[in-house]
Amino acid sequence: MKQVSWRIMKNEKGSVIIIVAAAMVLLLGIAALVVDVGVLFYNKVALSNAADAAALAGVQELPHDHTKARETAEAYAVSNGVETGQVLAEVLPDGRSIRVATSRVVPLGFARILGFYSTKVTADAKASVGSTKGLQGAAPFGVVEDDFVFGEIYTMKYSPRDSDETGSGNFGALALGARGADNYLNNIKNGYSGRLEVGDEIPTILETEPGNMAGPTRTGVDFRIAECDHEPKCTCDRFVKGCSRLLLVPIIDSLDVTGRNGVVLTGFAAFFVEEVAGVGNVCQVTGRFVRRAADGDLGNINDYGVVSYRLDS
Numbered sequence: 001m002k003q004v005s006w007r008i009m010k011n012e013k014g015s016v017i018i019i020v021a022a023a024m025v026l027l028l029g030i031a032a033l034v035v036d037v038g039v040l041f042y043n044k045v046a047l048s049n050a051a052d053a054a055a056l057a058g059v060q061e062l063p064h065d066h067t068k069a070r071e072t073a074e075a076y077a078v079s080n081g082v083e084t085g086q087v088l089a090e091v092l093p094d095g096r097s098i099r100v101a102t103s104r105v106v107p108l109g110f111a112r113i114l115g116f117y118s119t120k121v122t123a124d125a126k127a128s129v130g131s132t133k134g135l136q137g138a139a140p141f142g143v144v145e146d147d148f149v150f151g152e153i154y155t156m157k158y159s160p161r162d163s164d165e166t167g168s169g170n171f172g173a174l175a176l177g178a179r180g181a182d183n184y185l186n187n188i189k190n191g192y193s194g195r196l197e198v199g200d201e202i203p204t205i206l207e208t209e210p211g212n213m214a215g216p217t218r219t220g221v222d223f224r225i226a227e228c229d230h231e232p233k234c235t236c237d238r239f240v241k242g243c244s245r246l247l248l249v250p251i252i253d254s255l256d257v258t259g260r261n262g263v264v265l266t267g268f269a270a271f272f273v274e275e276v277a278g279v280g281n282v283c284q285v286t287g288r289f290v291r292r293a294a295d296g297d298l299g300n301i302n303d304y305g306v307v308s309y310r311l312d313s
């Protein structure tokens with residue numbers, strides 16, 4: 001042994017070969033790392049995007065159709081480059097969320113030198129359908145929480161004559177964004193331009209607009225009704241998307257306050273405005289209940305944007 005190593009040491013050519021060979025292994029190892037990590041990263045991103053797209057596509061079918069939600073999600077994943085059989089979509093027990101798990105076996109290049117031929121890359125995504133947390137364009141009426149029934153008539157703004165037994169001065173009008181009749185009228189005509197959000201932990205307080213506000217109420221609601229020039233005329237069970245007679249109304253906990261005061265926003269509902277009734281000091285606005293934004297059975301509520309979808313990270 002002693003003699004052999006001595007001979008190698010003496011032979012410069014031999015030692016260079018050993019050093020080069022050792023360096024090659026090291027270099028190839030680094031190359032393996034760099035190239036293969038790049039390939040894996042690329043696949044992870046592609047898979048992740050496919051999973052996100054699939055979850056968002058599938059969640060559109062929730063909470064109504066679990067089977068279709070799964071099928072849609074899986075079809076989207078496949079059309080985004082995930083192999084059939086490498087995607088699994090499942091609707092979670094809450095019925096409002098879908099999780100999409102994707103995977104792909106990625107063959108490795110340089111890492112083969114080190115004995116690694118392939119590896120499995122996975123990516124998950126989850127999306128939920130929410131009761132609407134927030135929306136723009138709300139009408140400035142507060143309807144008190146109730147077990148609303150489709151097609152039934154509800155009062156959105158009371159007349160002093162039938163509601164002011166307590167002398168509270170509140171008839172259902174809300175001061176959204178600003179106080180006063182002009183702003184109130186503008187909010188009836190065009191919907192409140194700001195965004196209202198239901199508070200998660202801290203409740204959202206809306207301010208009431210006390211007073212009968214007969215003039216602006218009449219003008220505003222008549223305007224909304226006249227703006228519907230659809231033929232045949234819209235009704236609560238057959239209306240054109242975005243019809244002016246569809247009012248998105250804040251649902252509030254109670255109207256049992258005195259003067260200009262705060263009420264808690266608990267959700268949103270869509271009402272099809274029927275009429276503004278009364279003359280003089282009698283002024284009542286009624287509408288037929290169409291859908292509740294926080295309901296589990298919303299039908300096609302996304303037709304007018306009361307439902308939100310989100311990707312959960």
Ligand SMILES: [Zn+2]
Binds near residue numbers: 229239
């Ligand atoms: Zn209409």
